[in-house]
Amino acid sequence: xxxxxxxxxxxxxxxxxxxxxxxxxxxxxxxxxxxxxxxxxxxxxxxxxxxxxxxxxxxxxxxxxxxxxxxxxxxxxxxxxxxxxxxxxxxxxxxxxxxxxxxxxxxxxxxxxxxxxxxxxxxxxxxxxxxxxxxxxxxxxxxxxxxxxxxxxxx
Amino acid sequence: xxxxxxxxxxxxxxxxxxxxxxxxxxxxxxxxxxxxxxxxxxxxxxxxxxxxxxxxxxxxxxxxxxxxxxxxxxxxxxxxxxxxxxxxxxxxxxxxxxxxxxxxxxxxxxxxxxxxxxxxxxxxxxxxxxxxxxxxxxxxxxxxxxxxxxxxxxxxxxxxxx
Numbered sequence: 131x132x133x134x135x136x137x138x139x140x141x142x143x144x145x146x147x148x149x150x151x152x153x154x155x156x157x158x159x160x161x162x163x164x165x166x167x168x169x170x171x172x173x174x175x176x177x178x179x180x181x182x183x184x185x186x187x188x189x190x191x192x193x194x195x196x197x198x199x200x201x202x203x204x205x206x207x208x209x210x211x212x213x214x215x216x217x218x219x220x221x222x223x224x225x226x227x228x229x230x231x232x233x234x235x236x237x238x239x240x241x242x243x244x245x246x247x248x249x250x251x252x253x254x255x256x257x258x259x260x261x262x263x264x265x266x267x268x269x270x271x272x273x274x275x276x277x278x279x280x281x282x283x284x285x
Numbered sequence: 286x287x288x289x290x291x292x293x294x295x296x297x298x299x300x301x302x303x304x305x306x307x308x309x310x311x312x313x314x315x316x317x318x319x320x321x322x323x324x325x326x327x328x329x330x331x332x333x334x335x336x337x338x339x340x341x342x343x344x345x346x347x348x349x350x351x352x353x354x355x356x357x358x359x360x361x362x363x364x365x366x367x368x369x370x371x372x373x374x375x376x377x378x379x380x381x382x383x384x385x386x387x388x389x390x391x392x393x394x395x396x397x398x399x400x401x402x403x404x405x406x407x408x409x410x411x412x413x414x415x416x417x418x419x420x421x422x423x424x425x426x427x428x429x430x431x432x433x434x435x436x437x438x439x440x441x442x443x444x445x446x447x
Contacts, residue, residue, distance in 0.1 A: 195347025
């Protein structure tokens with residue numbers, strides 16, 4: 131049986147505040163991508179887009195627990211939400227990201243212990259392979275110490 | 286992702302599984318647990334660096350619990366996990382995944398936990414949890430503890446992600 135691999139493709143640790151982090155020229159030879167973002171930001175959220183697409187092409191279903199309310203919803207957005215507060219950790223699995231014949235599915239877990247726990251299934255309605263990922267803060271900046279690690283999972 | 290160690294409970298059971306001396310060479314930690322309790326408790330406890338300080342662990346959780354969906358906030362001396370009790374179908378064990386980001390860093394540690402105790406019956410759990418350990422120390426130890434004993438064949442594996 132082949133040995134599964136989980137390779138670090140790119141890593142960014144902010145040494146000073148920054149309004150955005152971008153991964154370009156993503157290796158297309160892996161099966162899936164894993165993005166782990168442990169961040170804090172002045173605005174409390176990041177917003178992720180693929181291939182600089184800021185159109186309303188990101189659809190999601192979400193379930194959320196706030197400690198007092200269990201919620202579910204669906205919506206169409208022009209980005210994928212990344213929780214960003216008190217170095218919360220968000221983990222995204224982007225399936226078959228390099229395929230050119232299917233929309234891209236993303237499973238994610240957003241974790242803010244001070245606020246909410248979230249599980250989301252998203253779809254980017256585009257058949258292009260994902261070659262870049264941009265994560266700007268929704269407002270303000272990501273603070274120093276925020277980390278963004280991008281891994282490739284072998285086919 | 287590198288397997289650091291797997292610990293399997295032997296005959297007679299054990300009250301806990303503990304990893305110590307975790308190397309600080311990775312970015313994140315992943316711990317996978319398969320467990321069954323020797324009692325009617327459906328709880329597990331997770332601790333970092335053996336810390337049992339009051340209010341050290343803060344959680345938000347969302348879960349399917351015995352046919353209902355609910356959510357909770359917990360501040361405690363440990364992270365609360367999902368176990369399998371003696372009331373569950375024989376030979377069923379939990380599946381628990383605990384992800385600790387930036388475990389060797391100097392900020393409080395954020396944790397993502399996914400757990401299931403499937404029972405082929407209404408009595409079962411599916412839980413997701415967000416946690417923070419309010420401590421800036423590097424994580425060098427991790428423990429899984431049962432209120433009573435973890436039965437033979439319970440196991441946990443620790444991976445670093447670099």
